[in-house]
Amino acid sequence: SSYETVDISENYLINDICGLIDELIQLLNSEFKDNQNNDKTLPLSLNDMKLFDQFIKFITLQMIYRYLPSSLKPQSYLLTTDSKGIYGNYNKIKRYDNLKFFDLIVTKLISTFFDNGSNVGNDILKDCLRLSNFHYDIIIAIVYLISKNDDLNKHNHQWTILENEIKDTYDLYVNYSIWINYLNNEPVLQKLLSTRVSNLIVLKNDGLRSLIEFILQIRETEEIELLKLSQLNELVMKKPSCCETNKAYFSAFFHQVFEILELENNSNIIIAIMNILSTLFNKNVKVPFHQIIKKFNVLITITNQNDSNFVQNLIEYYNEYDFMFLIYRYINFVYTNYKTNKLNKEIINEGYINKLINCLKFYLMCSNGKWYLINYLIMNYDFNSQNNKFGEFILLSDKTFELSFITNISNNAEAGDVNSKIQNLQKFMKLQDIQNDLIIKVLETLIKNDDILTNVFVTILKRWCESYSNESDTDIFLQLNDLKIMNRLLELEAFKDEIFQNSQNLLVVIYNADSDDEGEEHGNDTDTDNNVLQMLLKLLSLILTSCDNFSKQNREQLENIKTKLVSEHGDSKASVSLVSRIVKILSNSNTVLNNESLNQNDDDDDLSTDKMALKQALTNLNDPLPPIKAQGLYELRELILKESKVVDYGVVLELHLLEMKHKEPFVYLNSIKGLVILCQNNSSLEYLMKLYDEYDNKESSLAITFEEELRLGEVLSQFFQNKKYLINNDSNLHTIIFIVLKKINATNVNKLDNRIRMSAMSILGILIQVNMELFTESELIDCFNCIKGILTFEFDEKNDTFKLLRRSSIHLLNDMVYNSGLDKFIISFEEYENLINLLKYNKDFKEKDDLTIQSINKLLLLIDDIWKETYSLKEDTNDTFLSSLKIL
Known part of the structure; x- marks a missing residue:
């Protein structure tokens, strides 16, 4: 028979509808209670599910939309042209205006379906409901009741119950946005639903992540549009109405931000978070840097940030020395324990170690070229004792981990005096070698950066030489370790070439090495002096062999060294040999010496600085790490914007176009930003427009791919x-x-x-x-x-x-x-x-x-x-x- 003329009464609601649902739950519970497993497949036949779907549609039309105003039409999935259908034709359903009874219907349906305890039958029923849109139809009913100012607390609580049943917050954003557009003729309901959407960011634990997915359409495409990033930034900057103060909002907001930074693997979501953090920072919102410092995985993720001001302020939060020391100490902790088999190698592997080293490199690079910080790390690290009070690993179920920076954590190694170290000499020396390996690994990633190898080598050499002049405080293990590191650096050809490329500081150290001993009253240990002398002579020989050309300053320093060798070490055969070589080099240099200006003007200084900046930019651009590659693009743009003579628009344009092809969003988004800036040059703009125009022209030599065409379109639309x-x-x-x-x-x-x-x-x-x-x-x-x-x-x-x-x-x-x-x-x-x-x-x-x-x-x-x-x-x-x- 037709259900179109059913008389809906309280008795019919409670006994016929809710009673039938209770019976169905009990039947399912008794049928499947012995078959509980983790299988996500519903234990119902297709015919049973079809009947259940018809039953839910019947309830939705007859018991929800019947009591909603006629302007609120159900969406197409509820309608049928079959007048004999079990749930009837919508157009023939009478509308009633009975707010009190409608409130009872909504309350009974929610308590029956969603607040009926936890058992197998109820869980099966809820899984079936998730395949329908029933949740959203009943939410619209709740919104309507709220619009009538009917028991707001109760209905808001019911709304929360329904939202908690919808596991995917992204699904809420999608369906709410559909309804907001669908309710165009109901502005009050539309506003209530819009307010709820804006509140989801804090009401749901994954509200921010789901909002990012929804706005950027991450589930539909891997491409990120800059316009959508801007829209996302505007949305998160607005305080939701459910938060009384900005402080309350940003407290909940940053909690989600740091959780995403710690555990998220989707690079597009990370890019969005980095963009949000940068925007908040630039709008003077106080970013809680102390929360970033707490978890090392967050520090790793922050390397996807290309806002130099943001990163520099993060570094300065603890001061640059402590910040770098924190990172290096952690890397050393992980590396030494990994090499001594104290960590799970399925979780901590070479890939992760390299990621940590690249993380350190990124922050060093963002410290505004303060490469001397690496000297500070190497020179001030007490390798043995630091491991005794650092770090706690927490292994998570999804095979990821975090690290809390907690002091006073015990370790298997025990700190002790010199005697205890000697007793455990073999173990201690092995640990030193492992830590030296880490130093070499770190320096390998920095080999082409601003003479850093020379500076590190000079710093270690100075400490090693000075240690021999302080006999009362001599640490023989430190002396030995410094010597090991210097030998390791000189054994590698790539390192040796870089160290001797700028030898001025080395020559100064060699000249001043034993100056502190002159005029001292105490007796000198002949063997000690000989060790230092032999090391310095060996270095001087390597410098003379490795360097083809010497600057004016270098020649002056060689002259001073020659004089000192003749006066103080004239009886040494090695000294005599080196003096002879120096004389020959100085003689040859004087014959080819051109009219070199003694005073460079400011323009020459600027040009020299720009050349160094260009070299650094190109080095960063060739780095495999995406954030550092993006930094290279930024440095090239800075040279263009200051109208430096060492670069031109054409070269920088081609480099940006090359990086625009990169698969990493962090790189190609930065290249897009750069191209927008480069378009200020007419020739660059005309070339990009021509490139954009020639897509799909098989006869053209300017062939670009589909992705490049879309990205060029993004550049032009932004410009x-x-x-x-x-x-x-x-x-x-x-x-x-x-x-x-x-x-x-x-x-x-x-x-x-x-x-x-x-x-x-x-x-x-x-x-x-x-x-x-x-x-x-x-x-x-x-x-x-x-x-x-x-x-x-x-x-x-x-x-x-x-x-x-x-x-x-x-x-x-x-x-x-x-x-x-x-x-x-x-x-x-x-x-x-x-x-x-x-x-x-x-x-x-x-x-x-x-x-x-x-x-x-x-x-x-x-x-x-x-x-x-x-x-x-x-x-x-x-x-x-x-x-x-x-x-x-």
Whole structure:
């Protein structure tokens, strides 16, 4: 029989509906209570699930929508054209206005379905409900009751219960956004739902992560758009209404931020978080750096941050020395325990060790070139005792781990005096060798950075030499270790070449090595002096062999060393040999000495500084670590912006285009930002527009991939938002209009991917919004014809890109009408009528997308208002002649 005339009463609700649900739960519980397992497959037949789906639709239509206003129509998934269907035809359901009874229905349904204890039957029923949209239909009922100011606390609690049943917060964002657009004729409900959406970021533990996924569409595409990143930043900067103060909001917000930074693996989400942190920092929001310091995985993730101000302030939070010391101490702790088999090698492996070393390199690089910090780390680290009070690993179920910086944590190693160290000499020496290996690994990653190897070597050499002059405080193990490190550095050819490339500081150390001993009263140990002398002579010999050219300063220092060797060590054969070589080198240098200026001017100094900066930028650009590669791009742009003579736009442009192909979002997003800046140069802009235009032209030598075309579109759309540029360079404006219209044109349907056409449409939309007055009339007419072509001919239900293309075309037409009126591209009443008919036909018969239909409705209202404003005849009440006329 038909259910369309069912009399809904309290008895029917409690006994027939809720009673049936209780019986179903008990039946499922008794049937499957002995079959509990972790299998996620529902233990129901397809026919049973179909019947249950019909039952839920019946409840939804007969018991929820019957008591909602007629303006709240159910969405299409609830409707049927079959009048004999078990849940009836919606159009024949009578509407009732009984708020009190409707409140009872909602309360009973929620308690029966979702607050009925935990058992197998109830769990199965909940799993079946998650396959439907019942949660959202009953949420709309709750929102309606709240709009009527009916027991707000109770209904907000019910709303929370339902949201907790929906495990995926991303699903809430998606469905709430659909409903917000669907409720266009219910502004009160729309506002309540919008407020709830803004509150999800703190109401749900994964609210921020899900919001990022939703705004950036991470589940649909791997590409990140800068415009969407900006939208995301705007959203998170607004305090939700559920938080009384900004402090309460940011406290909950940063808790999620640090959890994502610690455990998240999705690079796109990390990029979004880094962008948010940078934006908050630059808007003077106090970022809790002390929370970042607590977990080392967070410090590793922060290396994806390319905002130098943010990172530098993080480093300075503890002061640069303590910060680097913290990182190095942790790396040493992990590395020594890993090498001595004290850690789980499935979790801590060589890959993780390399990640830690690259992390240290990143922060050193962001310290504004303060490479002397690595000297501080190596020179001030008490390797043996530091391991006794550092760190605690917490292994998590998903095979990741975190580290809390806690002092006074015991270790197997015991600190002791010199005697205890000697007793455990073999163990101690092995530990020293492991730690020296780490030093070498760290230096290998820094080998090409600003003479750092030379500085480290000189620092260790000075300490080693000075240790022999302080006999009372001599640490023989430290002396031995310094010697080991220096020998390791000189054994590697790459290291040796870098060390001797700038030998000035080494020559100074060699000259001053035994100066402290001159005039001392105490007796000298001959063997000790000989050890130092032999080491210094060996170094001097290596310098003379390795260096081809010596600067003026180097030649002066060699002259001083020669004099000292002759006067103090003239009886040593090695000294005599080295003096002879020095004399020969100085003689040859004098014969080829050109007219070198003694005083360089400021321009030469700047040029030299820029050359060093360029070398550093190119070194960073070739680094495999994405954040450091991005830093290289940034340093190149800085040279361009200061108009340095050592680089030109063409080279930097090509390097940015090369990195734009990179698969890492962090790298290609930075290259996009850089290209936007480089577009300020007309030649660069013209080249990029030509590159963008030549896509899919098989005869062109400027071949780019699909991803590169989309990224170039992002560059151009970002750049052409600069209104000031467009006013002064309208020729480029007309060029880009021609290019994008060619891509959008309907003749390209089977030639170009619709995503490229939408990218072109995005550029055109920005041009219209920013400076439409510069468009010619023919260009506006061409834009209008493109839109008409899309709305008339392009429709494919199986291809979602056509739906998005049509929606974009409506937005574009809306921008045209709003910014210029109608008279520039609609030149007759016939064209006006054709446009109105086309829009109405799409809305009423052709279009299935709710968002597009809503946009068409708004556009029709806008066109109607403008048409009336522009072409309606108005009475001129100020005309004195007309007002003087009288009817006789």
